[in-house]
Amino acid sequence: MQTDSNRDAIRVVDLEKRFGAFAAVDKITFSVGAGEIFGFLGANGSGKSTTIRMLCGILTPSGGTGTVAGHDIIREPEEIKSSIGYMSQKFSLYEDLSCFENIRFYLGIYSVPARFWKERIDWILEMTQLAEVRDRLTRDLPQGWRQRLALGCALLHRPDILFLDEPTSGVDPITRRHFWDFIRRLAANGITVFVTTHYMDEAGNCECIAMLNQGRIVALGSPAEIIREALPDRPEADLNDAFIKLMSRQTE
Numbered sequence: 001m002q003t004d005s006n007r008d009a010i011r012v013v014d015l016e017k018r019f020g021a022f023a024a025v026d027k028i029t030f031s032v033g034a035g036e037i038f039g040f041l042g043a044n045g046s047g048k049s050t051t052i053r054m055l056c057g058i059l060t061p062s063g064g065t066g067t068v069a070g071h072d073i074i075r076e077p078e079e080i081k082s083s084i085g086y087m088s089q090k091f092s093l094y095e096d097l098s099c100f101e102n103i104r105f106y107l108g109i110y111s112v113p114a115r116f117w118k119e120r121i122d123w124i125l126e127m128t129q130l131a132e133v134r135d136r137l138t139r140d141l142p143q144g145w146r147q148r149l150a151l152g153c154a155l156l157h158r159p160d161i162l163f164l165d166e167p168t169s170g171v172d173p174i175t176r177r178h179f180w181d182f183i184r185r186l187a188a189n190g191i192t193v194f195v196t197t198h199y200m201d202e203a204g205n206c207e208c209i210a211m212l213n214q215g216r217i218v219a220l221g222s223p224a225e226i227i228r229e230a231l232p233d234r235p236e237a238d239l240n241d242a243f244i245k246l247m248s249r250q251t252e
Contacts, residue, residue, distance in 0.1 A: 007033055007034050008031045008032060008033060008034070008067070009032050009033065009034045009035075009036070009068070009069060009160065009161050009192035010030075010031060010032040010038075010055060010066070010067070010068050010069075010161065010192070010194065011030075011031040011032075011066060011067050012028065012029060012030060012031075012055070012064060012065070012066035012067075012073070013029050013064055013065050013066065014027040014028075014029055014063065014064035014065070015027065015028050015029070015051070015054065015061055015063075015064035015065075015066055016028075016061060016062045016063035016064050017047075017050050017051075017054060017059060017061055017062050018062040018063075023215050024047050024050045024215055025047045025050050025051050025054070025061075025215050026047075026214070026215035026216045027063070027064065027216075028047075028051070028064075028210075028212070028215075028216065028217045029217070030210050030217065030220055032192060032194060032208070033192075033208075034160075034190065034192055035187055035188075035190045035191065035192055036187065036192055036193070036207050036208060037183065037184070037187045037193045037195065037205060037206045037207050038192070038193065038194050038195070038206060038207070038208050038209070038210070039195055039196075039197065039202075039203045039205075039206030039208070039209040039210070040052070040194065040195065040196045040209075040210055040212065041196070041197065041198075041203055041209060041210070041211045041212065041243065042196075042211060042212035042213055043213065043247060046212045046213050046214065046215070047212050047214075047215040047216075048165075048196050048212055049165070049196075051212070052163055052165060052194075052196070054066075054073060055068050055073065055080075055163070055194070056068075056080065056081065056084060056086055056163060057073065057076075057077030057078065057079075057080035057081050058077075060074060060077075061073060061074060068080045068083070068084065068161065069083035069084065069160045069161050070083075071083065082110075082157070083159060083160050083161065084159050084160070084161045084162070084163060085154035085155050085157070085159035085161070085162045085163065086154060086162075086163045086165075087150050087151055087154045087162070087163070087164045087165065087167055088165050089165045089166040089167075089169055089196075091146060091147075091150060092150065093138055093146070093149060093150055093153060094138065095137070095138045095139035096137065096138075096139065097137070097138055098134065098135050098136060098137055098138065099125070099130050099133060099134045099135070099136060099138060099141070099149055100121065100125075100134040100135060102138055102149060102153060103120075103121050103124055103125070103149075103152065103153060103156065104117070104121070106153040106156050107120060107121070107156055110156055110157035111157075112156060112157055120156050124152040124153070124155065124156060125152075127152060127155075127182075128148040128149060128151070128152040129148070130145060130148060130149060130152070133145070143170055143171050143175075144171045144172065144175030144178075144179070147167060147168065147171060147175075147179065148179070148182075151164075151167065151179075151182070155186075155191075159191070160191065160192065161191070161192040161193075161194065162186065162191055162192070162193050162194070163194045163195075164183075164193065164194070164195040164196070165195075165196050166196050166197055166198065167179065167195065167197075168180075168197070168199065168202065169198075176199070176202065180202060180205050183195070183205070184205065200238065200239040200240040200243060201239075203223065203239055204223050204239055206223065207222065208220070208221065208222060209221065209222070209223060209226060211226065211243065211246055211247075213246070213247055218246050218247075219242070219246050223239050226239065226242050226246075227239055227241070227242045230242035230245045230246050231245055
C-alpha cells in the first residue's frame with residue numbers, strides 16, 4: 001500500500017537503470033510501508049533483479065531518487081547494506097560447512113559483536129527449527145531446510161528490511177506454506193519484507209504488489225485491487241489471471 005513517506009521503509013521516485021540505450025528499469029515509482037510484505041512480480045527479464053540490486057546498494061541508478069531504511073540509494077549504499085538482509089534465489093551458503101559453522105561465518109560477515117554470538121546462534125537455530133541438525137553438513141540437508149538456514153543467516157544482524165528473491169523456488173508446497181507462515185511472523189514483528197516470486201498463490205500473501213513488465217510498473221496495489229482493475233468483468237478471476245492479462249496487454 002502507499003503509505004506516509006515518513007513511515008516508508010522503501011521509497012523510490014522515477015527510478016531508472018539504463019545500459020546504453022536499453023532501459024532495464026524505466027522510471028518506476030512506489031513505496032513500501034514499514035512492516036509490510038511487498039510483492040514484486042514480473043516475467044524473466046522484466047527488471048526485477050536490477051531493481052533489487054539498486055535498492056540493496058549494489059547497482060547505482062541512472063536516474064531518479066530513493067531511500068531504503070532511511071538511507072539514500074545513491075549517496076549511502078554502504079549504510080543500506082548494513083540495514084538490510086538479502087536472500088538470493090541461488091543458494092549462497094557454504095555446503096561443506098555445518099549449519100552452526102555457516103551461522104558463525106555470517107555473524108563475522110555482518111560484524112555482529114562477539115558478545116551477541118551465542119544469543120543470535122540460539123535464536124536462529126530455534127527460529128528455523130534446525131537446532132537438532134546444527135552439526136550436519138549443509139549439503140546433506142533437504143532443500144527446504146537449506147532455505148530456512150539461508151533465511152536465518154540473512155537475519156543474524158537484525159535488519160530492518162529483508163529482501164527475498166524467489167525464496168521458495170524448488171521447494172515443495174508444504175514447505176512453501178511453512179516458509180510463508182514464517183515470513184508473516186517476521187512482518188508481524190516489524191520487519192519489512194520485499195519478496196519476488198513466480199507463484200501467484202504466494203503473491204496473495206502480500207499486502208501490496210507491484211507488477212513489472214519491460215522495466216515498467218503495469219499494476220500496483222493489493223492483490224484484490226489488481227484483480228478487480230485488470231479483469232472487472234470476471235468476478236471469479238484470480239491473481240494468475242490478472243498477471244497473464246496484464247503481461248499480454250503490454251505486448252499487444
